């Protein structure tokens with residue numbers, strides 16, 4: 001490291017985060033007013049040359065709109081007219097059905113332990129009472145301090161409160177051509193000291209006003225803040241941890257300091273020793289996409305499997321919900337969240353507060369996942385109980401006291417575990433083995 005390379009703190013990921021396991025991401029912003037991107041079903045891909053002109057992330061609307069000939073450009077003109085800019089939409093944003101307390105009560109009821117709403121996404125529109133710009137939800141549109149309302153509602157609902165911030169991209173204060181490739185993504189962005197100070201001051205406002213338990217930065221941070229000196233990232237982290245001793249950050253700051261690692265629409269192959277977080281939308285987008293219907297969304301059983309698989313691999317799941325511009329929550333998304341919450345409410349000890357076993361699954365055979373409770377009890381989670389009985393692996397044979405929630409488990413001499421009929425309709429069934 002060069003002589004001016006700052007020193008970053010080495011901090012463990014706090015236990016509250018590792019125990020929480022399930023959080024709700026909320027991408028809500030000016031892009032939710034338009035709420036459109038070319039829809040994409042699970043498994044569908046586009047050729048790399050269309051990756052940005054046909055971006056499936058509706059929160060990228062401001063960029064996609066600027067790509068000549070993109071479906072988004074056509075959608076925008078037909079919906080808002082040739083003379084309406086993206087930023088003009090700020091005055092059309094009324095958020096008339098926005099109910100922060102209702103949102104947070106729902107997320108808590110669905111088993112989330114933390115929530116991470118977007119404070120500023122790549123479009124640069126700020127959802128809090130900022131002194132740094134007039135491009136905000138207080139000065140324009142809703143004329144509400146969305147972040148303050150969400151912070152209060154989250155904590156009243158017993159949730160930890162984090163904030164997403166777009167550190168690398170702010171299209172309101174940048175004047176590059178649209179991003180049309182991965183190369184553009186890394187070159188069409190500001191790294192100058194003035195922008196670095198702008199980002200520093202914005203996040204300082206958020207930290208001082210709301211003490212977020214999680215600082216979830218996206219993509220990267222302005223390079224000129226990565227050396228020692230005023231408005232440096234090192235100073236920002238120091239300030240943050242002074243104000244929020246149990247605070248935690250993610251791994252997208254572009255410096256050798258991170259809390260939990262992140263995977264987006266992907267998972268880990270095994271069980272890493274480090275804390276990590278899997279994040280995705282319920283469909284292919286984080287921002288609301290009115291072009292998505294039920295067939296574009298992950299189904300509830302897959303959602304339970306995603307959570308269990310992630311937790312078995314030492315990860316958390318940060319599942320995104322995409323409120324409409326008016327603040328209402330898409331019913332199909334809420335239905336899936338509630339279904340996940342019902343399973344979690346019936347099997348809390350299979351997830352919350354657990355830690356991974358020495359393997360997360362079996363290389364072959366029945367789809368099992370393992371988690372270990374604080375008292376050493378092993379949760380053997382059958383991901384597809386409808387397929388019926390499964391064989392316990394050799395290293396678990398003979399362990400006494402095997403139990404389903406309701407009663408003792410029937411296990412044959414060869415390790416065949418009979419799944420009770422009453423459990424076969426569930427997305428996953430949990431067999432517990434007391435500490436050996």
Ligand SMILES: C[C@@H]1N[C@H](CNC(=O)c2cc3ccccc3o2)[C@@H](O)[C@H](O)[C@@H]1O
Pocket residue numbers: 057059060218219220252262263264279286
């Ligand atoms: C949560 C989503 N993040 C998108 C940017 N994605 C990334 O920077 C990214 C993607 C990703 C995948 C694996 C490890 C790190 C990674 O970073 C961002 O462009 C989307 O609009 C949305 O906010």
